[in-house]
Amino acid sequence: MSKKWLYGFFGILLFVVGVLIPQGKALAFHDVPSKYETEIRYLIDRGIVKGVPGGDFAPDQIVTREQAATMVGRALGLDGDRRNTVFYGVDSNSYASGYIQSAYEKGIITGYTDGTFRPKKQMTRGEMAYLISKAFSLSDQSPVHYDDLQSSGSQYEAINKVTTAGISNGYSDGTYKPTHSITRTEFSLLVARGLNANFRVSQDNNPLEERVVTAGILNARSGPSTSHSIIGKLSRGTTIEVYSEQGDWLKFSYGSLEGYVHKDYTAPKTSGSRTIAIDAGHGDGDGGAQGNGVLEKEINLKVAKRVQDYLENSGIDVVMTRSDDTFVELGDRVTYAVNHNADTFVSIHSNSFSNPNVSGVETFYSSSALSQRASDSKRLATFIQNRLVKAMQSNDRGVKDVPYKVIDDTPLPSALVELGFVTNDSDASKLGSSYWRDRAAKAIYQGIIDYYNWKG
Template identity: 50%
Template sequence: MLQKFVYRISILVVACLFLTSLASKEAYASLKDIPTSYAKEINYLLDRNVVTGYPDKTFGPKLNVTREEAVTMVGRALGYNGKERQTSFKDVPATAWSSGYIETAYQNKLLTKPSDGKFRPKDKMTRGEMAYLIQRAFNLTEKGTVSISDVKASGALYEAINAIVTAGLSNGYPDGTFKPNNAMTREEFALFVARGLNKDFRVSMNLEPIGEAYVNASSLNVRTGPSTSYSVVGALANGTLVTIYKEEGSWVYISAGSLRGYVNQNYLVDTLPTPPTQEPAPTPSTEKIIAIDAGHGGKDPGAVANGLQEKEINLAIALKVEKILKDKGYTVVMTRTDDTFLELSERVDVAVKQKADTFVSIHTNSAANSSASGTETYYSTAALNPRAENSKKLATFIQDRLYKALGTSNRGVKEAGFHVIKKTPLPSALVELGFITNKNDSTKLASEEYRDKAAEAIALGIVDYYNWRK
């Protein structure tokens, strides 16, 4: 019985999102029904060909997924061989489009075979079954203190849910349930797979309070999800004190009395607004004091792949940026100049205490799929204008020069809530030079020639920003 349960849950690992059509990148690049609230995660999977669109250029986010779709998706995420062939299951013929991924998953022990020898490829996947397979697919072993009101705190199902919640792939529903018997949708499953592949998409483990804030708007809508595409469940008046439980991009999950839901944190402030005021713009410095932050360091190596460590790449390029800017007459504040570990809050403190007026953090990207490549730059909207606008400009100037200088693919300027750019009161940007896990990108990141090119591009992007700000 347990073996059958394990099989059922494991195959469901990835069903939710796989699109059975093998549309080209050109086709799925313009999918017309990708939900805006999770566009980053879904496009991340599309970029890596983990999921593809239907021939009519739709994604079908609310459609349920089958077992064969699940295994195919997981197989693509893990780089399995998808060539059609004979399988170990009596109801999956060699001619089935999913046969290669199903057999490879079975050989890799992601699936078990029940006593009747059937796979049941057309059955729907439930959230409980998904939890078991996602745990095995991404080898999630760490367990924490997890309370789910509709799952008994013992047994295989609880252990699987505990693992994915602890890892940050899920935090259940806002009401504290997990709904293990509910069928999965493509949209839901996309989130789990994207979070499994990329830690930047992961969420907080428990719905414990993480802070308080006041509403800074005449009326602030509370929604069922983290975007304006979700329905409104209530509204909060100006000055209302809310409790914050988690963050998702520029949105936060809050409670105020009996009302719970998501609000845009751009309309929250730390102190009671009387009357509501907009965050003042930082006073431009005639000295041009720029803080350069080399990500990671010391006991934290960052991403490691292809014989490289992220912390070393970040520091090498940051030091080159420092020299270029100093030669141009700028004052440069470095959060670290050697292999030292600093907490994220310490990096922000260094910049603020040294009276910097701009902040740039340098990082190197990574992904489970080695085909992921390219350069991207982030800014945060976790502040009222004009800091958010200035941050976007800074990120744009750097990105426009950097990907061209390195000859990498342009992954664009994106918004995210990374601590060092979210918590600093300065206009700020976070650079992802390239993917250390990609052969071509890592070759460039190891090269002194390309490190010089990266440093010059970042420095000139910063100069472009200061010239624009005059």
């Protein structure tokens, strides 16, 4: 027997069986993603996830069907003793045979119509949904929609169950991608969420609550203690979305930043008594910019009305300068807002340029007014810009001081938002999409809330 064969055998054995990792040694794997350190350490400490040859975690390695069965079997405490199975090609020589047979007997897994299990085949996100929903006996369903999935059939039901339970969710473009393979990191997260409800995410990324940062600068960490690494910083007045509590720590998200903050440095979000004017630019005969099959006045109005819904649902009064396809003179928009006791003014627009390669989000304010109003306007514009860039996944063109009439003539703190360029293919595709319009609206709403919380 050659040494090369022995080394290969023991390398496979290390991956399959793993070494017993003492409590607290989870970080021996140097390649565990810091963002998911808590969930993966939870599995490692329980012997559910083990390393690959060489001692790495291998976060991006694709999971096979036998590896998935083994991880779920360990998580559920199934009998993993090697033995013959009901499937052709999976006998007692297979390291995963015990877990595969046990999972079959429990009704957790099934094979193919030809009597095989295909253990080396890569696990897909759709197959994962079947496995996880059965492994953790999920039954609840809710109104769930993914753009690439028909809302019926057994696969949809399985994906619906794991989504409703907060174990899995889709991508930022509104798809689920059921035929895509799944990595060790992704599958580990699903198992951790199945075992521990504290790790679960809310359906459609809707938070359990919103809280406001009260510290001057608050460290965001990769896990629920000060021993975890700092992954970002949040300023006073920032509104975060909270998904779960672990002791004194909150699992949160803010744009693309996800992590943990200490609860003592946050406070429940309150809207207070506020009235904001939302101005959908252009209207009627003034269509505004157009290109790539989209028209500015229509984009502006659709986004503005969704902003209105978000704000009113949070208890803020909204004054709309127009709610349908009509035209209002610029000066009259300002007068209408002031006469209806608005304390803030936000105008929504879409951009254009002669060069179709120009793209991105930008937000304007005017400083040619009283210093406090100018300072507040800049803050408002900055909060909205920060939220929009992240939500739209767009080029950040910045916050700019330009005396556009509709924000220059008003005595109110005000900002003018340019959602993107209708003359750019990528921007126009988003601006014409109901999904991306809603993301833009929610981002503007969150930016306004950030401003109000900062304002106090």
